[in-house]
Amino acid sequence: MEALKQRILKDGSFRADGILRVDSFLNHQIDVKLLNEIGKEFYSLFKDSNINKILTIEASGIGIACIAAQYFNVPVVFAKKAVSKNIDGVLYQAPVFSFTYDRECIITVSKNYLSEFDNILIIDDFLAKGNAIIGLIDLIKQSGAKLCGAGIVIEKGFQGGGDMLRDMGIRIESLAIIDNMDEHSICFR
Amino acid sequence: MEALKQRILKDGSFRADGILRVDSFLNHQIDVKLLNEIGKEFYSLFKDSNINKILTIEASGIGIACIAAQYFNVPVVFAKKAVSKNIDGVLYQAPVFSFTYDRECIITVSKNYLSEFDNILIIDDFLAKGNAIIGLIDLIKQSGAKLCGAGIVIEKGFQGGGDMLRDMGIRIESLAIIDNMDEHSICFR
Numbered sequence: 001m002e003a004l005k006q007r008i009l010k011d012g013s014f015r016a017d018g019i020l021r022v023d024s025f026l027n028h029q030i031d032v033k034l035l036n037e038i039g040k041e042f043y044s045l046f047k048d049s050n051i052n053k054i055l056t057i058e059a060s061g062i063g064i065a066c067i068a069a070q071y072f073n074v075p076v077v078f079a080k081k082a083v084s085k086n087i088d089g090v091l092y093q094a095p096v097f098s099f100t101y102d103r104e105c106i107i108t109v110s111k112n113y114l115s116e117f118d119n120i121l122i123i124d125d126f127l128a129k130g131n132a133i134i135g136l137i138d139l140i141k142q143s144g145a146k147l148c149g150a151g152i153v154i155e156k157g158f159q160g161g162g163d164m165l166r167d168m169g170i171r172i173e174s175l176a177i178i179d180n181m182d183e184h185s186i187c188f189r
Numbered sequence: 190m191e192a193l194k195q196r197i198l199k200d201g202s203f204r205a206d207g208i209l210r211v212d213s214f215l216n217h218q219i220d221v222k223l224l225n226e227i228g229k230e231f232y233s234l235f236k237d238s239n240i241n242k243i244l245t246i247e248a249s250g251i252g253i254a255c256i257a258a259q260y261f262n263v264p265v266v267f268a269k270k271a272v273s274k275n276i277d278g279v280l281y282q283a284p285v286f287s288f289t290y291d292r293e294c295i296i297t298v299s300k301n302y303l304s305e306f307d308n309i310l311i312i313d314d315f316l317a318k319g320n321a322i323i324g325l326i327d328l329i330k331q332s333g334a335k336l337c338g339a340g341i342v343i344e345k346g347f348q349g350g351g352d353m354l355r356d357m358g359i360r361i362e363s364l365a366i367i368d369n370m371d372e373h374s375i376c377f378r
Contacts (some may be wrong), residue, residue: 029302030265032258045250058248062219063255063265069221076252078375082290110319113218 116144130161319350
């Protein structure tokens with residue numbers, strides 16, 4: 001998606017520890033107009049997949065998923081990273097290691113909101129080593145739902161998670177895939 | 190907002206520990222059509238306030254804020270509840286006690302995204318004792334931005350936070366105010 005790549009080049013920045021900072025438009029301050037273009041693009045890619053629910057994970061995925069859900073006309077479910085008093089009953093759970101927060105967490109979805117009758121599109125902001133997506137797929141498998149694919153805003157291709165998931169037969173559609181980056185340049189696939 | 194009140198009566202449930210569960214449409218599974226009606230209502234209430242940015246707090250506020258931001262045509266900034274590798278530089282921070290998670294957290298916004306030139310609308314899903322809103326107001330004060338008011342989806346009027354904030358001169362617009370509730374009934378103001 002050309003507008004996204006141009007925005008990453010204009011406003012993204014690379015940090016020495018391997019983090020790509022896009023907090024001015026994607027995961028701290030959010031450019032909702034750009035999110036609309038992203039949502040339209042996900043719809044264009046997955047409109048024939050009979051998606052009836054979008055699954056994402058808190059926190060940065062939620063805004064992207066909600067804006068995209070308007071085009072699909074389906075509800076969003078977001079996996080929680082901590083057990084909250086707001087959900088109870090029987091839960092699907094899976095461990096996920098977060099490099100952003102440098103700790104493992106247990107992601108959780110209530111059994112009320114994923115079932116064998118669901119055709120799920122996963123949406124998330126980043127795909128690096130694939131840990132969050134693997135955790136979400138684990139929840140989907142526990143529920144018996146069908147996974148139609150994953151829509152990712154930015155894939156760090158050089159970390160290998162996207163290609164590992166594609167090799168498992170999962171449809172991964174990333175709107176920008178970065179093959180390498182350093183302080184001087186960001187190269188897209 | 191009548192459609193919201195009817196939805197709370199239809200799908201909300203009261204738990205003995207005082208929690209109102211609305212996880213089927215608001216804070217775990219999200220009914221994006223309802224969020225659009227909520228966003229329109231916030232716009233109708235605050236359209237003359239020259240809002241240039243919406244501030245919310247992760248996680249449940251993000252979807253509501255992003256959908257509402259489409260009507261205001263402004264960006265969203267969400268305060269983070271944990272220090273993440275995705276933000277750095279100089280930060281505004283404030284302590285907030287979360288009753289949902291039964292622990293205090295430090296909420297954080299980068300200084301890049303709040304300034305004296307901003308006219309801020311706070312949006313959040315719930316207002317109970319007002320702790321989260323007080324924390325967000327603290328961040329806004331540190332930045333020198335102007336607070337135009339807060340748009341809340343559900344206020345638990347019986348917990349007093351909304352009236353405390355109104356007594357401080359802050360404009361609080363809650364789309365449904367619950368004055369009391371038990372296992373048999375939910376009464377709106």
